[in-house]
Amino acid sequence: MKKTLTVLAAAVFVTGIFSCKKAGEEDLLSRIQKKGKITIAMEGTWAPWTYHDEKNELTGYDVEVGKKIAEKLGVEAEFVEVDWDGIFAGLDSKRYDISLNGVEITEERTLKYDFSEPYAFTHTALIVKKGDDSIKRFEDLKGKTTTNSLGSTYAEFAESYGAKVVTIDSFEETLQLVEHGRADATLNDNATFYYYQKIKPENPFKAAVLTEEASRVAVPMRKGEETKKLLEAVNKAIEELKQSGELARISEKYFGADLTK
Structure with a gap:
């Protein structure tokens, strides 16, 4: 009987070891802090969110916010540039820990x-060429051609109004298609468009209309127990950045406005 109890106790002890190991493996925050870096996916082609400056260095609102979040977690930020449609695929396959790329919260996501x-917080702008009065509201997109990144909320939004969407890689390219008549309009967030107007005041575009309801921009990550502690840590970091005024300062730097409220 004593021998049986000893064997049983040993089995319980071994099981406990493997259980602890498994729990550690499921904790993404622990793994991130152990390796000393968090891998963040972004496009790198969407100014002023993520883009390359005149020195070809990666910069932008999301880049600075990503660095600040990493700092709060006690690690370095490792940025990986990827096409929009590859961001979520990379999260799924665990190539990236999180993404900062102006990602809107949607019910489907x-x-x-x-x-x-x-x-x-942003609003969706319906962007057309100056002088084009055929599109004054989102309902006017029915039967029209718009252009946006594959899988973006803007493409889905345009399709919901009956538009045919031509997919392209970057905001600059969507504007080129509109300018040359290969698309009637493009959709993007108002902050990005206002920034574009600021750096290129002679541009041939206008915002025909904006959505009334603001879109919520947040940090996506894989769902489940694996990321529970990471989500809590990221939320804490964002709240601290808001309370200190740092988040608003970064927003003012890149957008010329406080988008954090």
């Missing part, structure tokens, strides 16, 4: 991903 608290 929340079914598969966990999102942090919003760190920016």
Whole structure:
């Protein structure tokens, strides 16, 4: 009987070891802090969110916010540039820990991903060429051709109004298609468009209309127990950046406005 109890106790002890190991493996925050870096996916082609400056260095609102979040977690930020449609695929395959790329919270996305608290709020702008009065509201998109990144909320939004969407890689390219008549319009966030107007005041575009309701921009990550502690840590970091005024300062730097409220 004593021998049986000893064997049983040993089995319980071994099981406990493997259980602890498994729990550690499921904790993404622990793994991130152990390796000393968090891998962040972004496009790198969407100014002023993520883009390359005149020195070809990666910069932008999301780049600075990403660095600040990493700092709060006690690690370095490792940025990986990828096309929009590869961001979520990379999260799924665990190539990236999180993404900062002006990602909006949508009902469909929340079914598969966990999102942090919003760190920016924007409105969708319907962008057309100056002088084009055939599109004055979103309902006018029916039967028209728009252009946006594959899988973006803007493409889905345009399709919901009956538009045919031509997919392209970057905001600059969508504007080129509109300018040369290969698309009637493009959709993007108002902050990005206002920034574009600021750096290129002679541009041939206008915002025909904006959505009334603001979109919530947040940090997506894989859903589940694996990311629970990471989500809590990212939320805490964002809240601290808001309370200190640092988040608003970064927003003012890149957008010329506080998008954090």
